[in-house]
Amino acid sequence: MIRTRPTEQGVQAPPQNLTRRVLTSKQTRLGLIMLVTMILFAIIGPFLTPHSPTAVIAKPYASPGDGLLLGADSLGRDIVSRILSGGINLTWMGIAATAGGVILGTAIGLVAAFAGGIVDTLLMRVVDVLLTFPTIIMAILFISMVGPSRWILVVLVAIGLTPGMARVMRGAARPVMRREHVMWARTIGLSSRHILMREVLPSVTSPLMVEIGLRLMWSVVGLASLSFLGFGVQPPDADWGLMVSENKDGLAIQPLAVLIPAACVALFTIGGNLFAEGAARVIGRTEGARS
Amino acid sequence: MKAVEVTGLTVALDDGSVIVDDVSFSLESGQVMGLVGESGSGKSTVGLALLGFAKKGANIVGGKVVVGDVDLLSLAPNDLREARKKLIGFVPQDPATALNPAMRIGTQLTEGLIGDKKENLPRIREVLETVGLPSDDAFLRRHxxxxSGGQQQRVAIAMAVAKKPKLIVFDEPTTGLDVSTQARVLEMVAQLCADNGMAAVFVSHDLAVVGTVGDLVTVMYAGKILETGTHEEVLQSAAHPYSIALLDSVPSTRQRLALVAIPGRAPAPGTKFDGCVFADRCGFVEDRCREAPPPMVATSAGGEARCIRVDHVRKNRTGQVKEPLRLVEGREExxxxxxVRNLNASYGRSQVLYDISFDVAPGECVGVVGESGSGKTTMSRCLIGLHEDQTGGFEMNGEPLPPRLRDRSKAIKQQMQYVFQNPYGSLNPRETIATAVMVPLRHFYGDRGKAARTKAQEALERVEIPWRLADRYPAELSGGQRQRVAIARALACNPSLLICDEVTSGLDVSVQASVVELLRSLQDDGLSMIFITHNLAVVRSIGDRVVVLSQGRVVESGAVESVLNGPQHPYTRGLLADTLDVDRPDSETSDLTG
Structure with a gap:
């Protein structure tokens, strides 16, 4: 027999305030700086290489010195050049895979939340089945069948990201479906597309932003792991994940050839994670009273 | 020796803006003071400050709170905690969140007491009995x-009372309760305080509640006390223009009065004023009001008011006695x-509505009244087509109306409009209010661009939202303004029937008054309305006919006058008896029609 008096909810800031609020936290600022630095490094790097990343110019596992700042890798190629040009593939493939996975997952999640009933059940069961496939194993399976191709990798990682994304977005959208402005839109008979795009999607931007950050990191880690396993970027192209696997045998002689690319992947993902998690926390704190 | 003495209490936010300014009062033991004010007036902040506590972001920056003979604000944190333990009880607004869901009632009740559980049990049982709850072991073991909500609130009150504090602070304890539960809880509160010799501060936004429970009434506005006195002094012969305006905006169950809203908008907490805080909205304002903050002045009725024109206001007030509004009679259509014929609705297996039938004539406002759980919201959702698990027949203008939303034509969707209870949820937070109003225009009439903007402007102006606010987001508007925008959005569709689901229940009384008056003016334009509410007084002021719902059935229906003056069904009678009314000066109540 409780009648709740609708209370003034925490100020629902328009989206432009979101960035400012998110950046008040130290953790997110640090994460953002790391992330942006690594992305810039990966994009500008290929233009700054002192040598060709594929040219053999020294003895395998040559120590630093003699014109080579960090020495040479297992085949005698310049490590500096390979690191500088090894991030770009990872970056664009990561971003493309994330975009694909996020769009597909959000669409499935919103439709499931909006339609409810049998559609919801069906979509979510399909998503559950997909969730049980580990992304990496599935990617390896497909790559072994059709051969390595960067676009197929992107699609596979995107599909791998979709189920989790769909689940999260469905969860975020369900309380929004019960909000009065969505119900109102239904009572005047607005189209489902209008309701989803104009009424629901803008209300779930906060979790969406955080998810984009997290999924980007997951796809970067996934792509780097695939390269490490030999199913991603193929030799002789430079790639951080691939470099770790190529040079792992010489770890004792030339540790830099493994440690630096590993550190690059780590900085990239840790930065992204710090940012996404910090943003999630800030959003949770300032919008927690909602829904 | 006073039981509680507060002097010069001042609370400021971290950025230095003052939200409670120089509040002083004192209470004898056994006295209950009602602290009344609208949202943002600082009343709850005062309530908390009496415990020596301020919410995060706010600090108590000055003043003294003496309870018994302890000056709470001068104590170190640990001593303060000890002092609170012995001296002060606190009853928060929402009992559902105040009680720990994982702990048994008996444990929660004994937890805060000095000594172990066994020693305290007899005292607990005694208190439970005084608050009207069972005290056996089976009850103590429950979670x-x-x-029910009423029982939870009683447990919360019992928790506060058990340790026999010198002071109890009630922070809107009855806001979430039904009228009948509320009436019983209030009666109990007054009794408890008198019997145990405890002073109490009862914070509420509801004048009727404060008038019922308080020996003293203090009116707060913008962080200041504007008027204080015994409840007769303040409620029957209010002296401050704000108190008068507030009283005028309260609807009455006894007569159909025009409600007078207070012009303007309550200042944001922490706004700075040179003169009187109410000057901008006051009908009696003079130049000197804006020059210096007015002192508290004794009124001729015996209380004190913070107004330099007290005598003038009192003299001129009698001219403002309101005539009851006449009902529009004889609609012939x-x-x-x-x-609606034989509407039945259910959620899964449990049926919530049984055989509901009623008609809405053109230009008529049908009030649907019931307590929470009576099925009134389900009924309104059935009418609009959002609730699908229903059987029954609808006719609209003589044509059969399909029950399900997806079977209804666009024309029907345009003619029937729904306004939701919660003004904070009914507008899209990421859309400006102009866009909100233009969406249906584009949908129903294909209006875009300039044509749509002109129509949106008309609709917003009809609900008195100035066009300069059009590009604001809902978060930048007050609750009342948002509700007006929601109404404007419905009006933009040019409907013939408006379904209002508790549209005023989340609003302050003065804002409620303006929304009710707005709806009444729309009704004069020929709009039919179904007004769903739990508040009989609101129905009295706006309804032509009333349908009383109880547990999913219509127990009584008819013209508002006849139902509310001579209720036939025991449920309606009980509801009327439990609904609190502000005592009005005799000049207004004497012409009560029988």
Whole structure:
């Protein structure tokens, strides 16, 4: 027999305030700086290489010195050049895979939340089945069948990201479906597309932003792991994940050839994670009273 | 020796803006003071400050709070905690969150007491009996969620009372309760305080509640006390223009009065004023009001008011006695806008509505009244087509109306509009209010661009939202303004029937008054309305006919006058008896029609 008096909810800031609020936290600022630095490094790097990343110019596992700042890798190629040009593939493939996975997952999640009933059940069961496939194993399976191709990798990682994304977005959208402005839109008979795009999607931007950050990191880690396993970027192209696997045998002689690319992947993902998690926390704190 | 003495209490936010300014009062033991004010007036902040506590972001920056003979604000944190333990009880607004859901009632009740559980049990049982709850072991073993809202609130009160504090602070304890539960809880509160010799501060936004429970009434506005006195002094012969305006905006169950809203908008907490805080909205304002903050002045009725024109205001107030509004009689139209026949609705296996039938004539406002759980919201959702698990027949203007939303034509969707209870949820937070109003225009009439903007402007102006606010987001508007925008959005569709689901329940009384008056003016334009509410007084002021719902059935229906003056069904009688009314000066109540 409780009648709740609708209370003034925490100020629902328009989206432009979101960035400012998110950046008040130290953790997110640090994460953002790391992330942006690594992305810039990966994009500008290929233009700054002192040598060709594929040219053999020294003895395998040559120590630093003699014109080579960090020495040479297992085949005698310049490590500096390979690191500088090894991030770009990872970056664009990561971003493309994330975009694909996020769009597909959000669409499935919103439709499931909006339609409810049998559609919801069906979509979510399909998503559950997909969730049980580990992304990496599935990617390896497909790559072994059709051969390595960067676009197929992107699609596979995107599909791998979709189920989790769909689940999260469905969860975020369900309380929004019960909000009065969505119900109102239904009572005047607005189209489902209008309701989803104009009424629901803008209300779930906060979790969406955080998810984009997290999924980007997951796809970067996934792509780097695939390269490490030999199913991603193929030799002789430079790639951080691939470099770790190529040079792992010489770890004792030339540790830099493994440690630096590993550190690059780590900085990239840790930065992204710090940012996404910090943003999630800030959003949770300032919008927690909602829904 | 006073039981509680507060002097110069001042609370400021971290950025230095003052939200409670120089509040002083004192209470004898056994006295209850009602602290009344609208949202943002600082009343709850005062309530908390009496415990020596301020919410995060706010600090108590000055003043003294003496309870018994302890000056709370001068104590170190640990001593303060000890002092609170012995001296002060606190009853928060929402009992559902105040009680720990994982703990048994008995444990929660004994937890805060000095000594171990066994010693305290007899005292607990005694207190439970005084608050009207069972005190056996079976009850003590229950968890909070197994109790009703009223019972939970009683447990919360028992927790506060058990340690025999010198002072109890009640922070809107009855806001979430039904009228009948509320009436019983209030009666109990007054009794408890008198019997145990405890002073109490009762914070509420509801004048009727404060008038019922308080020996003293203090009116707060913008962080200041504007008027204080005994409840007769303040409620029957209010001296401050704000108190008068506030009283005028309260609807009465006894007569159909025009409600007078207070012009303007309550200042944001922490706004700075040179003169009187109410000057901008006051009908009696003079130049000198804006020059210096007015002192508290004794009024001729015996209280004190913070107004330099007290005597003038009192003299001129009598001219403002309101005439009851007359009902529009004799509507002759044969076809009703909407007729509902034998509506049954259920959630899964549990049926919530049984055989509901009623008609809405053109231009008529049908009030649907019931307590929470009576099925009134389900009923309104059935009418609009959002609730699908229903059987029954609808007719609109003589044509059969399909029950399900997806079977209804666009024309029907345009003619029937729904305004939701919660003004904070009914507008899209990421859309400006102009866009909100233009969406249906584009949908129903294909209006875009300039044509749509012109129409949106008309609709917003009809609900008195100035066009300069058009590009604001809902978060930048107050609750009342948002509700007006929601109404404007419905009006933009040019409907013939408006379904209002508790549209005023989340609003302050003065804002409620303006929304009710707005709806009444729309009704004069020929709009039919179904007004769903739990508040009989609101129905009295706006309804032509009333349908009383109880547990999913219509128990009584008829013209508002006849139902509310001579209720036939025991449920309606009980509801009327439990609904609190502000005592009005005799000049207004004497012409009560029988």
């Amino acid at each position: 909070p969620q197994e109790l 044969k076809t009703s806008v909407l007729s």
